[in-house]
Amino acid sequence: xxxxxxxxxxxxxxxPLIDDEWRSGLELAEPFAAVLGARWTIPxxxxxPYVVMGFAVSRDxxxxxATPGHAGGGEVSGFNANDQWILSxxxxxxxxxxxxxxxxxxxxxxxxxxxxxxxxxxxSFQELRRHEGRQPVPVTAFLSLEGDLPPDAAVFxxxxxxxxxxxxxxxxxxxxERTSGAVAGxxxxxxxxxxxxxxxxxxxxxxxxxxx
Numbered sequence: 001x002x003x004x005x006x007x008x009x010x011x012x013x014x015x016p017l018i019d020d021e022w023r024s025g026l027e028l029a030e031p032f033a034a035v036l037g038a039r040w041t042i043p044x045x046x047x048x049p050y051v052v053m054g055f056a057v058s059r060d061x062x063x064x065x066a067t068p069g070h071a072g073g074g075e076v077s078g079f080n081a082n083d084q085w086i087l088s089x090x091x092x093x094x095x096x097x098x099x100x101x102x103x104x105x106x107x108x109x110x111x112x113x114x115x116x117x118x119x120x121x122x123x124s125f126q127e128l129r130r131h132e133g134r135q136p137v138p139v140t141a142f143l144s145l146e147g148d149l150p151p152d153a154a155v156f157x158x159x160x161x162x163x164x165x166x167x168x169x170x171x172x173x174x175x176x177e178r179t180s181g182a183v184a185g186x187x188x189x190x191x192x193x194x195x196x197x198x199x200x201x202x203x204x205x206x207x208x209x210x211x212x
Contacts, residue, residue, distance in 0.1 A: 002031050008121035009035040010081035029131055031124075032089060042093065042212055048202045050212045051098075054090045056083055088118035092125040094138050095210035096164075101144040108153040111161075112140055137161055139210070143196050147175030147188075156182035166201045169193045 016038040025043035033039050042050050055063045091097055097112040110116065114125040129136065140155055141164040148171075155163060161184040165175045172190050179186040191201045 002029065002127075004031045004035065004124050005121065008124040010085050012082055013037065014082060014086070026132060028093075029128055032128060036086070036089070040093075044211070045206070048199070048206045049095065049210050051202070052090060052094075052212070054087050056080075084117050088114035088125060089128075091117065091138060092128050093132065093134075094212050095134055096139045096141050096205055096212075098141045098143070101142050101149055104142055104153055104155070105148075105150055108150045111154050111158060113137060139164060141166055141205070143167075143198070143201075144171055144175060145194075145196065147171030147173065147178065149175060149178040151178045151181060156184050156186070158184050161185070163187070164189055166191050166196055168196060 014035070014037050016036065018038065020039060020041050023041040023043050025041045027033070028036065028038070028040040044050075057063050091112060092114045099112065115122045118125065126136065137158075137160050139162045142149065144165055144167045147165065147167050149165065155161060156179060163179070163182070163184045163186045165179065165186065165188045167175050167188060167190060169190055170193070172188050175188050179188075189201070189204065191197045191204070
């Protein structure tokens with residue numbers, strides 16, 4: 001049987017608020033479902049990937065304090081272990097991590113993988129990816145209107161990472177310039193003239209074989 005070591009999950013139990021017993025699809029492997037307290041079934045979508053959003057929110061509804069140096073979600077949650085674990089689980093079940101370029105500018109030192117968020121138990125999350133038939137490292141995709149990306153961001157220095165920039169005709173040239181020295185594999189995709197057509201971009205990701 002597949003078991004998780006104590007370092008693989010936080011000590012405080014979760015309280016799931018979503019009942020997905022009605023869904024059919026890829027169920028979360030039992031050791032992780034036992035920790036989460038839910039099956040979290042990923043349904044199969046025709047023509048687009050399954051999309052889930054993750055963020056920390058304060059009691060008064062803030063998702064960022066918008067303070068230089070303290071604008072990330074970790075500041076909102078107090079770097080809570082349960083918050084970090086569930087974000088790691090979400091990233092471990094994702095084929096693509098989709099972000100806005102504003103997030104990249106706020107947290108240029110961040111790498112959006114479970115290895116970065118929960119390094120104490122990388123192997124357990126990697127085993128989950130293998131179990132679900134995913135690539136070892138998810139694709140990181142940035143939505144960017146103008147291609148204004150910080151070239152020294154940590155994600156561009158990851159040799160095992162594929163980065164997609166989903167941008168506009170206007171932003172493509174600057175995006176290419178800003179990522180020209182990247183160690184990561186970077187692909188610039190144009191999905192609109194003045195704004196990014198998100199449904200079109202998601203359909204293209206699905207055509208690439210990305211399920212979530």
